[in-house]
Amino acid sequence: MTAKGMPAPRIVSKSKGLPGSMLFHAVCLALGFLMVYPLLWLLASSMKNGSEIFTTALSLWPKTWAVFENYSSGWRGIGGVGFETFMLNSLIVSVVGTVLGVASSLMAAYAFTRIKFRLSGFWFACVMATLMIPGQVMVVPQYIIFRALGIINTLVSLAAPWMFGSAFFIFLIAQFFRGLPIELDEAAEMDGCGKISTLILIYLPLSAPAAATSCIFSFYWIWQDFFQPLIFINDPKKFTVPLALNLYTDPNSYSNYGGLFAMSVVSLLPVVLFFILFQKHLVEGIATTGLKG
Amino acid sequence: MKKSLRGYRNGLGYLMLAPWLAGFVLMYLLPMIASLFLSFTNFNMLSAPKFIGFDNYARMFGQDKSFWKALGVTFTYVFALVPARLAFALAVAMLLNSKRKGLALYRTFYYMPSILSGSIAVSIVWKQIFGSGGVLMTLLNQLGIHQKISMLGNPDTAVYSLALLGIWQFGSSMLIFLSAIKQIPASLHESAKIDGARAGSRFFKITLPMLTPTIFFNLILQIINAFRAFTESYVVTDGGPLDSTLFYVLYLYRRAFNYFDMGYSSAMAWVLVIIIALFTAVIFKTQNNWVYYESKGGIGHDS
Incomplete structure (x- = not known):
């Protein structure tokens, strides 16, 4: 390829000449177009007239615009439940799961990095082991346990798997804490701060970048989660957005493609908006943990 | 005191x-304990679990054709997806590792699909692009290539269209590689250049060996994730056509929540755990042969 390896700016390589540069940008742009094409296609289809979606599948520009029809009919919902209910359910689960989950992860990360307690190494190994266990192993017994607790068909059952913290966030925040100088603790101790007040007064404000990154990932994962809601929820009033969209795809209960695509766009809006606002955090989070986002 | x-x-x-x-x-x-116990029982949620020893496992390996089908489909998917996604992510990371204008923008484009992973909206789009009368078929038609069935409608290709969905989401692996490449000391490349090493040999002799810990770690995580895939097969193809995309977890889900065969699906879950553990163990065993650690510690990130 023309783009070669390393940041060695003093040695100007031949490939950085004009033709090489043009080739580079041509390749990058072509790939970029392929990458965003499915999303542009979705956006265009959400504004096309129902019959046009399939007759002009390739075109990214609607011939007849049907923005209002599609979005208003999609928003009306399904089975007597409006789309705002699905959005609200998703929002509640995502926010509650994220806030509690990241708080739990922060506490655990602080314990692992700054408090020498018995078996801490063993428990950290357990944290990392949960990364390896497929969630599907737990889902049948979780379903049985949740049913026994009477929380099946409630939003609690959707937040529960997230709110105790998770390995990715503990690891991410612990990596961040390890980068902070240990002298912080010593200075705080000399000023008469206990461990808990050190966490709240010193680590909490400093950990803002890692906590923010965790919050964004957490929100994404809960917002888009499909497997757990599919199993734990069957009352349409408790449906989250992914479940509602799944119902929209069922030709027996819904045949409005315009509404389906319009609400698909709506479901991606918070995700894309967050992405644009917080891209820097996400990139750093992935780079520092080396774990998939 | x-x-x-x-x-x-x-x-x-x-x-x-x-x-x-x-x-x-x-x-x-x-x-997990409950699941292990249930895997040795016959349990339909209505009556109490009945202990049946290894019958679920025997039935799975001995009689259940769908189980073997699902296993085969899932292996095909894992092998089609994971190496291609890692290779693609590495290639694009190399491409973007230069000092040019517009890199941040390209990075954004490439990374965006991967934050939508698991999103049902993306699966819906995939169904329309690769399905019959979809974008791909229309495009091929206009190019003069006429096809009777779509990629998703063809049992031979359906699973690869789902793998493509995963490859499309290569962005986060690309970012991990990009940050690992940036951590390779520039002095290594400079001295190799002075010795007259070309870009190609520098890639294979310096960059690639230095990246092997990162590749190793991501290989394991992605294999685990690929074995767990569910939404794609449930939403895009519903396991079809002719069970050609019957992912392991989709079959497990059907056993549990369509047939209420909770004991059997618990056994299936444990077989999946064992398969994943075996894969991880094998990759760990091979690491001495191909993973290069500069010093001990560090799994592709510095702390």
């Missing part, structure tokens, strides 16, 4: 760890 300090530390440590520990017991430990 010293003893009480240690006691204080232990108490405080466990206090801080309490929420995670509670979750670990409630959401992992208990369900």
Whole structure:
């Protein structure tokens, strides 16, 4: 390829000449177009007239615009439940799961990095082991346990798997804490701060970048989660957005493609908006943990 | 005095760890034990579980054709997806590792699809692009290539269209590679250049070996994730056509929640755990042959 390896700016390589540069940008742009094409296609289809979606599948520009029809009919919902209910359910689960989950992860990360307690190494190994266990192993017994607790068909059952913290966030925040100088603790101790007040007064404000990154990932994962809601929820009033969209795809209960695509766009809006606002955090989070986002 | 300090530390440590520990017991430990127990029973949720020994496992391996089908489909998917995604992510990371204008923009484009992973909206789009009368078929038609069935409608190609969905989401692996490439000391490349090494040989002799810890770690995580795939096959193809995209977890789900065969699906879940553990173990065993550690410690990130 023309783009070669390393940041060695003093040695100007031949490939950085004009033709090489043009080739580079041509390749990058072509790939970029392929990458965003499915999303542009979705956006265009959400504004096309129902019959046009399939007759002009390739075109990214609607011939007849049907923005209002599609979005208003999609928003009306399904089975007597409006789309705002699905959005609200998703929002509640995502926010509650994220806030509690990241708080739990922060506490655990602080314990692992700054408090020498018995078996801490063993428990950290357990944290990392949960990364390896497929969630599907737990889902049948979780379903049985949740049913026994009477929380099946409630939003609690959707937040529960997230709110105790998770390995990715503990690891991410612990990596961040390890980068902070240990002298912080010593200075705080000399000023008469206990461990808990050190966490709240010193680590909490400093950990803002890692906590923010965790919050964004957490929100994404809960917002888009499909497997757990599919199993734990069957009352349409408790449906989250992914479940509602799944119902929209069922030709027996819904045949409005315009509404389906319009609400698909709506479901991606918070995700894309967050992405644009917080891209820097996400990139750093992935780079520092080396774990998939 | 010293003893009480240690006691204080232990108490405080466990206090801080309490929420995670509670979750670990409630959401992992208990369900796993329950799942292991259920895997030796016949349980339909209506009557109490009946102990049947290894019957579920025997039935799975001995009689259940769908189980073997699902296993084959899932292996095909894992092998089609994971190496291609890693290779693609590495290639694009190399491409973007230069000093040019517009890199941030390209990075954004490439990374965006991967934050939508698991999103049902993306699966819906995939169904329309690769399905019959979809974008791909229309495009091929206009190019003069006429096809009778779409890529998703063809049992031979359907699973690869789902793998493409995963490859499309290569962005986060690309970012991991990009940051790992940036951490390779520039002096290595400079001295190799002085010795007259070309870009190609520098890639294979320096960059690639230095990246092997990152590749190793991501290989394991992605294999685990690929074995767990569900939404794609459920939404895009519903396992069809002719069970050609019957992912392991989709079949497990059907066993549990369509047939209420909870014991059997628990057994299936444990077989999946064992398969994943075997894969991880094998990759760990091979690491001495291909993973290069500059010094001990470090799994592709510095702390």
